[in-house]
Amino acid sequence: MKQIGVGLLGFGTVGAGVADGLQRNRKVMAQRLGVDVVLKQIADLDIATDRGVSVGQAVLTTDAMAVINDPEIQVVVELIGGTGIAKKLVLAALNAGKAVVTANKKLLAEYGEEIFGAAERNGVDIYFGASVGGGIPIIRVLREGLAGNEIQSIHGILNGTCNYILTRMENEGLPFGEVLDAAQKAGYAEVDPSLDIDGFDTAHKAIILASLAYGFHVPMEKVLVEGIRNLAGLDVQYAAEFGYRIKLLAVVKRDGDEVEVRVHPTLVPLTHMLASVSNVFNAAMVRGDLSGDTLYYGRGAGREPTASTVIGDIGDIARNLMAGKSRYRRGVGVANEGQLRMRAxxxxxxxxxxxxxxxxxxxxxxxxxxxxxxxxxxxxxxxxxxxxxxxxxxxxxxxxxxxxxxxxxxxxxxxxxxxxxxxxxxxxxxxxxx
Amino acid sequence: MKQIGVGLLGFGTVGAGVADGLQRNRKVMAQRLGVDVVLKQIADLDIATDRGVSVGQAVLTTDAMAVINDPEIQVVVELIGGTGIAKKLVLAALNAGKAVVTANKKLLAEYGEEIFGAAERNGVDIYFGASVGGGIPIIRVLREGLAGNEIQSIHGILNGTCNYILTRMENEGLPFGEVLDAAQKAGYAEVDPSLDIDGFDTAHKAIILASLAYGFHVPMEKVLVEGIRNLAGLDVQYAAEFGYRIKLLAVVKRDGDEVEVRVHPTLVPLTHMLASVSNVFNAAMVRGDLSGDTLYYGRGAGREPTASTVIGDIGDIARNLMAGKSRYRRGVGVANEGQLRMRAxxxxxxxxxxxxxxxxxxxxxxxxxxxxxxxxxxxxxxxxxxxxxxxxxxxxxxxxxxxxxxxxxxxxxxxxxxxxxxxxxxxxxxxxxx
Structure with missing residues (x-):
């Protein structure tokens, strides 16, 4: 059976999950894909710490460029995060003619045009399924399943930390600060939680979804962003009395030639499917002109759910490489720049x-x-x-x-x-x- | 831009929806896919009745074989249903080297091996996304998004008629017979509703999901099937008092070397996402070893949702044809025949x-x-x-x-x-x- 070689950049939580998943499910994937996907190399500055997954010592390296330039590696997986070294390495991999998988929403939301341009120029695939929704295949659905639809709207719960906090505020009647403290202690919130609770993580994801739905890059400064930091327990309680639950939603919506992209705490009726999404779970409801309302639900973060989507992307690229051709070089599906504009x-x-x-x-x-x-x-x-x-x-x-x-x-x-x-x-x- | 020609077999409700959608969203699809998908021919015995969609007179024909043999048509879409003429035409199209899209669950559940064998032999794609879940991309998710997972279980609400009846029985405290009558009058249930209410439609879909998850064909006689015909209002009421809602579920599950495939009315806790799926909506919860629980929700039937998925499949095939290679010839992903067995x-x-x-x-x-x-x-x-x-x-x-x-x-x-x-x-x- 033909082999496809995979190199990981970054051996943190998700990197360890991908390494584990690729090894554990190698046989079942080979049966499904008709090609053997092999983990060849993992680059990280720290190759000494035990990540709870056994990989051969020869697989580990501190030299990321060696992974990118390894002729046995056709797929480079970037799991470093951020927009510094990660950006440099993703561009280097694309320029070296390697297909790239990344889960880096910040990189795509801020430098998507540059990254996708490099993929296009080099004629290689770029997949980023895990950049939005962790284990939920929302990117795949927008790229493929709903390709025949005009996307009318997307409403998403895309940040597990916020949803966890909101769920506990409502269920236990606790104030925001107290739940945030507990979430930080439980490891559900970062020490500096601002990226999550002020809505910017959700906004990065909304930008990526909007680019897939409407075909143009939305700059962060045009996105209306309100977080949950100032949400009062009183309003959570009153909303419940009216039959609503407050969720931090990403809203992406088209009306004529105008597109809205916004993030804010939102009252959702209890009868709405999104109201049933609790704790760290994520979900996105997508309305297509043909499909009507569809919803995708699952774990939006975490080692194994994110690995699931990264490995699904690797599998797709393996199929593409077997067919001798890349499929997805662009982040955007439709080139609507100039035809659509952001609504004020x-x-x-x-x-x-x-x-x-x-x-x-x-x-x-x-x-x-x-x-x-x-x-x-x-x-x-x-x-x-x-x-x-x-x-x-x-x-x-x-x-x-x-x-x-x-x-x-x-x-x-x-x-x-x-x-x-x-x-x-x-x-x-x-x-x-x- | 390169063109891909599509021929429809069957101009009923879904056929009209596909014709309409292909024409209406032709431009946006071309932008997304990089290829122009053109509706070339529609074959039906009745080409006189107005279907509420305007197609050129030259597009309509009563000669299905002429569509299959048209050299300008690369993709044949079977929307006739049943296992008679539909089976003959699907096999003829595959043998003529045409890629096939079908929404025909009965055909695949009963003759899947033969159909997939013909696709394999001829090296052409067969897509069947709309055979399970209408507008919900559950087939795509199992084939691609979760390809890196061992599938641990699938729990699905896959029949809109039954879910509509169960929702009204619970909400209005009505007996089964009365709601069925109303559903028939409203067009939500067939004149002969037995395929739906006795669980066999759901079982056909469960068989297709099981084959994707576990890689072998499950014969209908090995599926435990109980419908909702004998469900008493009293039990719907008592279940509610205990905090449960009764849903007709398809359950597909693996435990060691044994696989369960069953369909029966099931008590679902009110806090479970599947309990929130009401009326004609469908949903499937899939648990993967990496992804954890994921759920897919939407309209399980109807002209436009089904057309959405059929057109998504056509789009995929168009991408495959552009790459000069078929991707999916088999219904099953893993060849586990002999390794897994059905649990008694x-x-x-x-x-x-x-x-x-x-x-x-x-x-x-x-x-x-x-x-x-x-x-x-x-x-x-x-x-x-x-x-x-x-x-x-x-x-x-x-x-x-x-x-x-x-x-x-x-x-x-x-x-x-x-x-x-x-x-x-x-x-x-x-x-x-x-």
């Missing part, structure tokens, strides 16, 4: 959840609803909540308003005017609804 | 829900639990239910028992002995739990 945040239409801490005096509610109406924001539901214990007798009560669809500019103008009317104790809370 | 129904281990209509006299419950224990069946929970209105004063009460995992042979022997003990008014009801 002010023009994005959404339903809103608004919480206002209102002076408990006659007429306050009337003032607010009148102002909302004047700005074209119509009200779906409004409730004056019981006074939370800690603010008893403070003379303020929480009022929660769910709105019908309104433009960003409209709701913002209305809230500015409500603030100016002097009926509020603190800044209003504004969350989007799905 | 008696040896299948499951948790059970048992409802017994018991003589309302002292000692009855003791008799039953003793007998269960003697057969190695241990009890997780047991409740004596209030007497349903219609059997008031009849001297019988429903007792519901949830068991721990037990072998099929053990639970059956225990229930036989309980029947013989003369404490029951009617045959026991036995349902499996996930």
């Amino acid at each position: 945040a002010d023009d994005i239409v959404s339903r809103y959840y608004v919480r206002l801490m209102v002076h408990d005096k006659a007429g306050s509610l009337g003032v607010m609803t009148t102002i909302l109406g004047q700005h074209g924001v119509s009200i779906l539901a409004a409730t004056q909540k019981a006074q939370p214990e800690e603010m008893e007798n403070a003379g303020y009560v929480p009022v929660v308003i769910l709105t019908h669809a309104a433009k960003g500019a409209e709701i913002d103008a209305a809230l500015r005017e409500i603030c100016a009317a002097g009926v509020l104790k603190e800044e209003p809370v504004k969350l989007r609804m799905i | 129904a008696d040896d299948i281990v499951s948790r059970y829900y048992v409802r017994l209509m018991v003589h309302d006299k002292a000692g009855s419950l003791g008799v039953m639990t003793t007998i269960l224990g003697q057969h190695g069946v241990s009890i997780l929970a047991a409740t004596q239910k209030a007497q349903p209105e219609e059997m008031e004063n009849a001297g019988y009460v429903p007792v519901v028992i949830l068991t721990h995992a037990a072998k099929g042979a053990e639970i059956d022997a225990a229930l036989r002995e309980i029947c013989a003990a003369g404490v029951l008014k009617e045959e026991p009801v036995k349902l499996r739990m996930i």
Whole structure:
């Protein structure tokens, strides 16, 4: 049976998972693919630490360029992360005519054009299935399964750390800070959690999904990004009382010639499939013009789920190499640059959840609803909540308003005017609804 | 741009959807695939009826063989259904060297070996993504995305008619017959619904999934098949009270050298993702040794979702033809014939829900639990239910028992002995739990 040689760059958590999986399932893969995929070399600066997977000593090296230039290696797998050395090595591998697999979302979100350009120029495959959704084949689905669809929208829960925190906030009624502490202790959140909880990890993934769906690169500065750092337990509780669960969603959506790419905490109705996605699990709901709503669910991170997708990509490349031809050199599927444009945040239409801490005096509610109406924001539901214990007798009560669809500019103008009317104790809370 | 010609056999609901989708999204597909996919010919006995999609008159023909033999057509799409003329035409197309796309689960479940053999012999692609799960790319995921995994289990809701009936039975407390009538009137169930409600449609799909996961053909007579025809509203209600929802599941599972393939109504905990799949939607949960649990959800039938998957398959073949090589000639991924064997129904281990209509006299419950224990069946929970209105004063009460995992042979022997003990008014009801 013909062999395809694989070289890994990076022997961390995922690298060890890929090495283990390639060795453990080598036989079943060979039966499925008709080609023997062999792990030839692993490069890492640290080749002494035990990673819990047994590989021959000859397989380990500290010389990444030796792996890239090894004539027995046709597929180079980058699992270093970041945009420094990883970028250099990915470009070197592509320029050496090697097919590349990477799980590096930051690299693709920031330097996708350069990376894909190098793959194209060299006529080699680049696969990046594990860059979004870990063990969930969402990239594959967009590239292939739904290739015959106009993609109407994608709604994704793409960060396990945030989803874990939100699940515990809701289930146990805990405040954000306390759950974050626990998540850090349990290893579910980084020591510096900002990339996750401020939404940028999710935004990197949204950019990659948008490029696949709509064929052009979206720069990070055009993405509306709100994280969960400031989410109050009170709003999680009130959302639940209205029949909603708050999730950090990536939203990618087309409307005419405009595309929206945004990340924010979002109220999802309990009956929606995405509301059932809890703890560290991820999911993406994709609506195609033909397929209708489809959903993909699984573990969005972790050694083995990520390895599963990386190995699936390696398998695809092995099939391509057997056919003597690369299949995927581009990240983007459609070249729509210039035809589609990003919608400005002010023009994005959404339903809103608004919480206002209102002076408990006659007429306050009337003032607010009148102002909302004047700005074209119509009200779906409004409730004056019981006074939370800690603010008893403070003379303020929480009022929660769910709105019908309104433009960003409209709701913002209305809230500015409500603030100016002097009926509020603190800044209003504004969350989007799905 | 190079062209790939497509010929459709069958211009029914799905055929019209594929024709429409191919024309509507031709440009976006060309951009994504780098090849222009052109609908060349459609064969049907009836080319007069308006299908709500405009195709040139020259495209329509009553001569299926002319489509197969058209030198401008490289991909033949069979959407006739059944195992008569469809089988003949699929074999003719493969023997003429044409790649084939089919959505025909019955054909593959019954004659898969013959069809895949012909594709192999002729060195041409055969794709069948829409044969299981309609718009859900479950076949693609098993063939490609999870290719690096040992598949540990698949649990699927694969029949929209049954899921619609079960959803309404639970939500509205209606009996099976009444919902079936309504479903037939609404067009969600066939005039002869037996293929759906007796579980055989689901079993055909389970056979195809099993062949992809485990690499051998499972004959229908070795599949344990129970439908939902005899499901009582009372059990739907009791299951809900215990926190479960009843779904018709296809279960495909490996344990050592043994494989289980079965279809039956199953109690699924409300917290399980599959419990959230309602109405006509389908979903499959696949557990891989690396990926862990993953789930795929969407519309399992209908004109456009099915067309979405058929067109995705056509797109893949177009990519393959551009590379000058076929990729998928076999239905099965692994040749495990002889290494794996089917597990006998008696040896299948499951948790059970048992409802017994018991003589309302002292000692009855003791008799039953003793007998269960003697057969190695241990009890997780047991409740004596209030007497349903219609059997008031009849001297019988429903007792519901949830068991721990037990072998099929053990639970059956225990229930036989309980029947013989003369404490029951009617045959026991036995349902499996996930």
